[in-house]
Amino acid sequence: MLLSVDNLRAYYGKLEVLHGVSICVDRGESVCILGPNGAGKTTLLKSICGLVSYEGEVLFEGLNLNGLKPYERIKLGIALCPEGRRLFLNMSVEDNLIVAGDDVDYAYKLFPRLKERRKEKAKNLRGGEQQMLAIARSLLLKPKILLLDEPSMGLAPIVVESLSRVIEEISKEVSILIVEQNVSLAMDISDRCYILTSGRIVDEGEVGEIDLSRYFK
Numbered sequence: 001m002l003l004s005v006d007n008l009r010a011y012y013g014k015l016e017v018l019h020g021v022s023i024c025v026d027r028g029e030s031v032c033i034l035g036p037n038g039a040g041k042t043t044l045l046k047s048i049c050g051l052v053s054y055e056g057e058v059l060f061e062g063l064n065l066n067g068l069k070p071y072e073r074i075k076l077g078i079a080l081c082p083e084g085r086r087l088f089l090n091m092s093v094e095d096n097l098i099v100a101g102d103d104v105d106y107a108y109k110l111f112p113r114l115k116e117r118r119k120e121k122a123k124n125l126r127g128g129e130q131q132m133l134a135i136a137r138s139l140l141l142k143p144k145i146l147l148l149d150e151p152s153m154g155l156a157p158i159v160v161e162s163l164s165r166v167i168e169e170i171s172k173e174v175s176i177l178i179v180e181q182n183v184s185l186a187m188d189i190s191d192r193c194y195i196l197t198s199g200r201i202v203d204e205g206e207v208g209e210i211d212l213s214r215y216f217k
């Protein structure tokens with residue numbers, strides 16, 4: 001197993017927001033966590049990255065990450081593409097990429113559109129382009145697993161469609177754990193899916209097997 005999270009309890013101060021979450025991602029897999037606002041999706045990804053204090057275990061390639069700092073986890077091959085993208089808005093597309101890694105051409109190969117716009121400031125990109133830049137930047141860390149935090153947020157449905165094709169391409173090269181509220185994106189790109197509500201996994205299964213209409217309108 002590439003990543004396994006076992007009985008994770010995550011805290012902000014004394015407040016427990018994940019109440020014993022267990023999930024796993026195999027090599028080559030794309031796995032989705034679906035859940036409404038406030039369910040704990042971001043907290044789960046941040047815990048995996050060592051950005052939130054937790055109890056329980058996070059194992060990566062069999063290694064227990066407990067006690068490892070965020071940068072040490074990145075070095076092991078875990079990259080987070082954060083909620084809200086967190087770009088350097090006043091810097092060019094290219095400079096945003098250079099901050100993350102040298103192999104800018106790798107990013108341009110995956111996202112030719114970013115090459116066309118490489119001199120443009122990040123703030124002048126469309127929402128979908130900004131999301132691509134955020135994903136490209138995470139990929140320059142050459143991760144073994146890419147954690148994607150609600151990449152569809154704020155994007156029009158047609159843009160989400162093209163984003164899902166991009167993520168499908170990427171998933172051929174890197175394992176993916178994506179958290180989303182957007183059911184159709186999740187269905188398009190993932191092999192397996194967990195449902196997270198109020199800090200608990202309430203259902204899981206292969207995409208197609210799981211009755212999503214029970215949880216989402």
Ligand SMILES: Nc1ncnc2c1ncn2[C@@H]1O[C@H](COP(=O)(O)OP(=O)(O)O)[C@@H](O)[C@H]1O
Nearest residue numbers: 012015017035036037038039040041042043044
């Ligand atoms: N920095 C924080 N301090 C205290 N509570 C927080 C903090 N961040 C998130 N929370 C709470 O933790 C719960 C889960 O939040 P979050 O992981 O952001 O959910 P999601 O990403 O699914 O919307 C929510 O109830 C939220 O209010």
Ligand SMILES: [Mg+2]
Nearest residue numbers: 041042043083
């Ligand atoms: Mg979130």
